[in-house]
Amino acid sequence: MGSKQLTEMLKGTLEGIVLAVLATRPAYGYEITARLREQGFTDIVEGTVYAVLVRIERRGLVDVEKVPSEKGPPRKVYTLNAEGRTVLDEFWRNWEFLAARIHQLHEEN
Amino acid sequence: MGSKQLTEMLKGTLEGIVLAVLATRPAYGYEITARLREQGFTDIVEGTVYAVLVRIERRGLVDVEKVPSEKGPPRKVYTLNAEGRTVLDEFWRNWEFLAARIHQLHEEN
DNA sequence: CCCAGTATTCAGTGTTGCCAAGTACCAGTA
DNA sequence: TACTGGTACTTGGCAACACTGAATACTGGG
Numbered sequence: 321m322g323s324k325q326l327t328e329m330l331k332g333t334l335e336g337i338v339l340a341v342l343a344t345r346p347a348y349g350y351e352i353t354a355r356l357r358e359q360g361f362t363d364i365v366e367g368t369v370y371a372v373l374v375r376i377e378r379r380g381l382v383d384v385e386k387v388p389s390e391k392g393p394p395r396k397v398y399t400l401n402a403e404g405r406t407v408l409d410e411f412w413r414n415w416e417f418l419a420a421r422i423h424q425l426h427e428e429n
Numbered sequence: 430m431g432s433k434q435l436t437e438m439l440k441g442t443l444e445g446i447v448l449a450v451l452a453t454r455p456a457y458g459y460e461i462t463a464r465l466r467e468q469g470f471t472d473i474v475e476g477t478v479y480a481v482l483v484r485i486e487r488r489g490l491v492d493v494e495k496v497p498s499e500k501g502p503p504r505k506v507y508t509l510n511a512e513g514r515t516v517l518d519e520f521w522r523n524w525e526f527l528a529a530r531i532h533q534l535h536e537e538n
Numbered sequence: 539c540c541c542a543g544t545a546t547t548c549a550g551t552g553t554t555g556c557c558a559a560g561t562a563c564c565a566g567t568a
Numbered sequence: 569t570a571c572t573g574g575t576a577c578t579t580g581g582c583a584a585c586a587c588t589g590a591a592t593a594c595t596g597g598g
Contacts, residue, residue, distance in 0.1 A: 325516075326523045328441025328584070331554045332434065333527065340534040350576050360530055368555055370577065375554095392575035393563045407434075412535065414435045418442065419528060421469055425449040426521065437553070440585050459545050477586055479546065484585090501544035502594045540598090547592075554585085561578075567571080 336411035338372050339400060342382065343408055348395035349373050373398060381407055445520035447481050448509060451491065452517055457504040458482050482507060490516055 341352055353369045373396075376382050381404030386394045400408070450461055462478045482505075485491050490513030495503045509517070 323519065323523055324584085325441060325445075325519060326527065327555060328444075329523060329527055331440040331585075332437025333531065334555070335437075336434075337531065337534060340531075340538060343538050348576080359533070360526070363556095365556065366577080367557075367579085371555075371579095374578085389563085389575070391564065393561090393577065395576070410432070410434060414432055414438060415531060417469070418435065418438055422442065422446065422449075422524060424468070425446060429449060429452050433553090436586060440554075443586070457545080474587065474589095475546080476548085476588075480548095480586075483547085498544075498594085500595060502546065502592090504545070542595100542597090544595080545593080548590085549588105551588080552586095555583095557580100557582080559579085561576100563575080563577105565572100565574090568569100 333415070334368070335372055335376065336408065336415065338369065339376065339381065339404055339408040339411065342398055342400040343405070346397050346399040348387075348397045350395070376404065379403075379407075442524070443477070444481050444485065445517065445524065447478065448485065448490065448513055448517040448520060451507055451509040452514070455506050455508040457496070457506045459504070485513065488512075488516075 337356070338352060341347060341355060347355070349370050350366065352373075353364060353366050356364050356369070373382075377384055377398070381401065382398040383401050385397045385399070387397050389395050446465070447461060450456060450464060456464070458479050459475065461482075462473060462475050465473050465478070482491075486493055486507070490510065491507040492510050494506045494508070496506050498504050
């Protein structure tokens, strides 16, 4: 990434970000990467997103379906399932906790 | 930490948090740990904070002074210097960027 | 003299995002 | 046919980071 700091910050949040993207609608890796790039994560690399997807699939947070593409190899479409929604909810709680503490620290400066 | 998720989220932010604490006033490791615990990071362990302090000292973000304590071994008091303030400012920028993206994602759900 | 509280250090572990390269499939073009 | 470029996924190695657990050291009170 542009900043080493931001890279470290993404650890732990990128997974939640991907889950949140999938919560709006099912998607496949290449698409998710593109969407994140549009949304400002300009330096996000495909390999990173795919690694997250492999992980959340192995942990059973998503259902996977292979869908043929006219433009290339088959897409692996990921759909957030109940388990994933639970983890996403936990992510939001943790994020809000952390954001609140950090906001407080920012005020004190 | 209580949650593995929160642990991962702390990567990259804990350093900023410590810098922010030092920005309010100089402090030593044991004290910082205690303050963070009071502020809600109940499961933060001393070893973790000390590791951050070693790192930011090695990178020249703080000035260090050994101060005798009546209650135990000498304290290493850390003071944020100009270099550290620069890194802290960068942290705030990165944090706000990330928080904005994630907030946006939260709205879309 | 031991114990609890204060205060710091350090080796080892697991998770994570990044990097780089490779594989595979298709359409258009020369 | 051969070549290029865009699409789409996989993988091995690396560095950074927070956590664990244990060790060390200093002080005052029972």
